[in-house]
Amino acid sequence: MTSSGDRPLILGSGIAGLWTAWRLCAEGRPSILVTKEALADSASAWAQGGIAVALGPGDSPRAHAADTLAASDGLADPEAVRVLTEEGPDRIRELLASGAVFDTGPGGELRFGLEAAHTLPRILHAGGDRTGAALVKHLTRVVHAHPKIEILEHTEARELIAERGRVVGALVVEGGRRISALRAPAVVLATGGVGQLYAITTNPRVATADGWAMAHRAGAQLRDVEFLQFHPTALKLAGVNPAPLISEAVRGAGAHLVDRAGRRFALDHDERGELAPRDVLARAVAEADAAGGAWLDARLVEGFAEQFPGITQMLLGHGLDPARDLLPVAPALHYAMGGVRTDLEGRTTRPGLWAVGEVARTGVHGANRLASNSLLEGLVFADRVARALAETPARGSAGAVPIGDDADAPPPPESEAIRAEMRAVMTADVGVVRTEASLLRAEQVLAGLIARTSADDWRTHNQLLVATLITQAARRRRESRGGHRRADYPPKARKTGAR
Numbered sequence: 001m002t003s004s005g006d007r008p009l010i011l012g013s014g015i016a017g018l019w020t021a022w023r024l025c026a027e028g029r030p031s032i033l034v035t036k037e038a039l040a041d042s043a044s045a046w047a048q049g050g051i052a053v054a055l056g057p058g059d060s061p062r063a064h065a066a067d068t069l070a071a072s073d074g075l076a077d078p079e080a081v082r083v084l085t086e087e088g089p090d091r092i093r094e095l096l097a098s099g100a101v102f103d104t105g106p107g108g109e110l111r112f113g114l115e116a117a118h119t120l121p122r123i124l125h126a127g128g129d130r131t132g133a134a135l136v137k138h139l140t141r142v143v144h145a146h147p148k149i150e151i152l153e154h155t156e157a158r159e160l161i162a163e164r165g166r167v168v169g170a171l172v173v174e175g176g177r178r179i180s181a182l183r184a185p186a187v188v189l190a191t192g193g194v195g196q197l198y199a200i201t202t203n204p205r206v207a208t209a210d211g212w213a214m215a216h217r218a219g220a221q222l223r224d225v226e227f228l229q230f231h232p233t234a235l236k237l238a239g240v241n242p243a244p245l246i247s248e249a250v251r252g253a254g255a256h257l258v259d260r261a262g263r264r265f266a267l268d269h270d271e272r273g274e275l276a277p278r279d280v281l282a283r284a285v286a287e288a289d290a291a292g293g294a295w296l297d298a299r300l301v302e303g304f305a306e307q308f309p310g311i312t313q314m315l316l317g318h319g320l321d322p323a324r325d326l327l328p329v330a331p332a333l334h335y336a337m338g339g340v341r342t343d344l345e346g347r348t349t350r351p352g353l354w355a356v357g358e359v360a361r362t363g364v365h366g367a368n369r370l371a372s373n374s375l376l377e378g379l380v381f382a383d384r385v386a387r388a389l390a391e392t393p394a395r396g397s398a399g400a401v402p403i404g405d406d407a408d409a410p411p412p413p414e415s416e417a418i419r420a421e422m423r424a425v426m427t428a429d430v431g432v433v434r435t436e437a438s439l440l441r442a443e444q445v446l447a448g449l450i451a452r453t454s455a456d457d458w459r460t461h462n463q464l465l466v467a468t469l470i471t472q473a474a475r476r477r478r479e480s481r482g483g484h485r486r487a488d489y490p491p492k493a494r495k496t497g498a499r
Contacts, residue, residue, distance in 0.1 A: 007030045007185070008186040009170060009186070011189055012034075012191040012359070013190065014378065015375055015382070019379055020188055020385050022149075023382065023391060028385065030149065032150045032151075032152065033151050034150075034152045035154075037206055039143070050123040050131045051122050051379075052064065052116070052124075052371070053091075054088065061082075063119065065081045066474050068081045068084070068373060069081055069338055071277050071366075073225070075366030075481065083384075091383060095138075095379070100135065110124060115251075116272075116274070123249065123252075127309070128309050134433075135375065143376040155175075158179070160187060162219070162350075167350055168184070183206065185352070187354065188356060189340060189353065191214075194209035194466055196423065196463070198332075198427050199241065199423040199427040200283075202234055202243055202244075202332050202493075203242060210462050212340065212469070215340040215350070216465065219350050219351040221341045222339065222341065223339070223341040226470060226477050227337040227338050227482055228335070229333075229336070229337060230278070230333055230483070231245060231248075231282070231334035232281035233246040233250070233296055236294075241301060243332045247311060248371050252307060255300075256274060256296070257273075257274055257329070260291075265284060265294075269281070270284075270285070278483075280332075283331075284436065286330070289329075289330045294328070295328055298322045298324060298327065299325075304322050304323060305322075330387065337483060344381075346384060348386035356378065358374065359382075360381070362381055365377075411457060412457055415453075417457070418453055426442065427429065427444050431486050432485065432493060434487050436475065438476045442467075450464050451464075479492075481493075
């Protein structure tokens with residue numbers, strides 16, 4: 001492994017990491033991009049719903065901002081939301097100029113879809129329900145074409161290196177074995193989410209909360225980690241994790257949620273029915289599921305297979321035909337609204353450390369993320385991170401330093417059993433609905449699991465640390481708001497999304 005003193009280190013290859021590397025290169029700054037698996041393995045690549053942007057007829061950044069603020073349940077940062085919605089259109093134009101392809105109408109115009117809590121159609125798709133995969137594939141080609149971007153695949157970040165209060169690099173594990181210290185003038189966390197802390201999640205297996213754990217251990221501040229979004233319509237299949245996602249766009253196209261009696265239960269919880277915010281629908285689906293089951297009825301959606309080819313293929317693979325069958329659904333951990341606290345250029349509270357994408361808490365989501373804002377956030381704030389880094393003077397460093405012949409210890413045999421217990425208690429006690437008693441129980445179980453975990457098992461320790469931080473934050477927030485629902489603290493009245 002080689003390095004030079006002026007190259008920022010980017011950890012993660014979702015849309016945020018890829019765009020950061022590309023923009024740095026465009027600004028004349030080389031970088032090193034590290035990814036745990038292959039370059040295309042990320043939560044971004046799994047995004048089905050699309051990317052929200054105010055480019056359609058009658059739309060405006062102001063209207064997009066109003067919807068984002070309304071969905072956030074009063075906790076989004078208005079300035080961060082302004083940045084997201086006003087700079088988003090230019091990022092999409094740049095994507096188009098670089099060769100990205102979005103779905104279009106008969107006349108070649110961009111086609112915009114409607115999703116929950118949006119007051120106008122503003123969701124761009126690529127390949128129907130393959131938007132994330134299409135964008136990641138496109139940006140991967142762009143990044144591979146730049147000789148100034150060094151790509152290190154199958155390389156895990158284990159720990160951040162700090163000297164005199166500043167982050168100066170990271171310990172990485174190559175191929176699951178060899179440990180190196182990779183020094184850099186700045187480290188950008190783009191490591192994604194925390195889905196694998198839960199028994200049922202739509203996140204890929206690489207979403208193991210390492211970014212939050214490393215940042216916390218390095219002294220960076222985390223914020224709003226109790227706000228987790230559970231997607232209301234993950235396909236409910238016994239023993240399948242990650243759970244296949246049935247996109248919000250399916251409900252936007254007219255699919256209904258029904259209970260075991262065939263009744264549309266979503267209307268009992270919100271006048272917008274299936275287009276209510278995700279936190280509302282997740283609780284509604286969880287309640288119906290506990291009472292006998294919840295299903296998505298997409299049988300009357302016109303041209304389902306053409307609109308949603310990836311979902312159709314997935315369903316057929318599990319023996320379900322959306323034109324004929326009701327689709328069993330349940331909530332699954334989907335997205336983290338909080339994370340490593342940053343300013344509007346992605347700087348964390350620790351010098352030398354930056355964060356972008358789902359790992360970061362920029363302030364745009366508040367207590368609840370508006371549908372399809374995540375890919376846009378990745379683009380907009382990655383662009384800001386890269387521009388700010390390009391203007392930051394390089395600080396000399398020693399490059400990559402192998403640590404003798406040290407090899408990373410293999411996971412102990414009991415590791416998977418410990419993590420399975422963690423996922424079970426997080427799902428049961430720190431899930432869609434929480435109470436003081438459930439959170440106290442989770443803290444006690446997690447403390448016991450930490451005591452049982454080998455000191456060398458850093459991966460499990462990282463996950464248990466973040467699970468504990470989430471649980472403690474959920475106990476401290478004695479109210480119900482957005483993605484954090486306390487059964488022992490009834491929610492206050494909530495606005496339903498006026499412009």
